[in-house]
Amino acid sequence: MKNIKLTIGWLYPDLMSTYGDRGNVITMQKRAEWRGIQTEVRHITVGTDTKEIETCDILFMGGAQDLQQEIVTKDLQDSKGSSLKAAIEKGVPALFICGAYQFMGNYYKAADGTMIPGMSIFDMHTEHPGDQKKRCIGNIVIEPLIEELQAMNIQLVGFENHGGRSYLPANGKAYGKVVHGYGNNGEDSTEGILYKNAIGTYLHGPCLPKNPELADWLLAKAIEVKTGEKTELTSLNNLLEEKARSVMVEKVV
């Protein structure tokens, strides 16, 4: 495994990066390097060649403000969007947070009824109920519904802050079940989506530093897709992460 090099594609770091999203990239990078796996973090933004997406082993995209999201929408309309879709279909592990998660769905219906089409990578949609309805803000605790993580009997924690409510179709696969907080919509206890090896989630916090099992899952999938073989990552000391998580779970649940 030592001679493997993983390329982490960070989509629009200059446009889609709020709420400490960088922490997700740092965590993936560190947890790979601490195991002797080399990494390269590749910034993919307006003006980056489409081919750069095709050679990424993990894809990541964070949240954004409206103005920035408009610029990204335009940029993904060309071949870059189809490369991204092809990568997800191929099984490249990916993590889309909050605004990026909404953006990868079928559409976003704004409070005034305007329909903003999404990338349709995830079969889900988002509606903004208007400013009279409270934003979903606060600490969130979920039970993961990803097979490998279910076996570990753990909970994941994060911080959510979103106005839009997301809905999966009846056969949609959420990646978590809400224990405390809102999740997709505050109604059906679902949180995020799992499609192939791509995850859409409302968990900021950032998501991966306090949930190292999820970071490891993405890394393991990346190696599996790259080499065609299942892999067992060497274990790391998660003492601080477990403590941070238990403090948060005790605080809110």
Added chain:
Amino acid sequence: MKNIFNSLIILLASLISWYIRTFTKRNGSTWPGHIALHINPNIIQDIVSQSNTKIVFIAGTNGKTTTSKLLQHVLEKNGLKVCQNKEGSNMINGVATSIIRNSNWQGILQYDVCIIEVDENALPLLFKQIKPYAIIILNLFRDQLDRYGEVNVIAHNWAEVLKYLSSETHLILNGDDPQIYFLGNDTKALVHYYGLPEEMLQPKEIPHDVDSVYCPVCGTRLKYKGMSYSHLGDFNCPKGDFRRENVQGFAGEKIPYPLLGMYNVYNTHAVMLAAQKAFDLSLEQIKASLHGFSAAYGRQERLTYKNRDVTILLSKNPTGFNQSIELVRSHFKEKEANVMIILNDRIPDGQDVSWIWDVEYETLVPFARNIVISGDRTYDMAIRICNTFAKQPQITTEKDNSYSFEYITVQEDLHKAVDIAVSQTDKNKPLVILPTYSAMLEVREILVGRRIM
């Protein structure tokens, strides 16, 4: 009738203040105003309109308290009688409390100038009550996104009220902050821009976590000839829609800056331009009056605790924290200072601590001698610091429930954490404390032995 009515409200508010101060040992800066506003929603307006006092608003993410205190200092040294709202009371209730406390029983402010530090969200509300004589807007950085929302929204709300100002108001704006600069475009107020002199702006890459680097007119990414930090610098829109010009950087002036750090050069320039343009003081008068200024609580505050040389640098958001790190790196020698980081997640700090991942701890950790981590979110910070190391550190658990790795100690209990930091620091040697807002109040109480708010 109205005057008698307001006098009664002032009397009531004074009684409440007295009660809170006497029996709770707190400053009681919100309740009196809250109740007064409940009885007469126009109490602020009533007092201000019958007083002959010039009102100055100071707003912005970082530097409000320091700038308010420095402006007061400069104006007082030049013979003006100045009052100010106490720090932390910058929401509408706190402003009301402060206006009432500073007025006499007839509801008249007996000061030449009243400086009001205003919370980002309270600015539009206050405009309904007060027509200020001058407004200083310092900057707009990401801060407590869970409470304030996105910076574009705040800037938009500010612009909506600033456009109704008349030419009787001085608007002093940070000309190096594109979004703040743009606030001067659509207003009849007398606009003055301050910034850094060009020689202090370096060509560098735009950091990843900034919001205001797009042209507010056309949305194109701005170009910078030079930058100071975050998104501040000498900017222009490549399409020619928007550029920084007529910015007073006080180049070539020998200014006796009273505080360290580039962020305080900005704060000082804001005060100087306001004193010059709105209060007709000469540059010589202003420079002479900068001497003898001491920082506000927790902002570059130096004190001695158990013979250790302690400096507290309030560090409450990514930009502020990065500036504190810059200051530590330029002020101390490598491996000279011990560092204590305290991260809380209470209401004044923001519940969401994600922002710590936008801070460049990678430059602080190798520079510090020892580090102690504490606060409500001790372990979140510990994970962040752990992730600055190239090899995963060996983490061990100690008897007193602390964790340690490399030269770093993680202790949730603040009292114990202070003891550890002190024991690791030799006598007369420096200990730098980097706390969030509520953590600053807490650690000060331990170090000084009394509460300030």
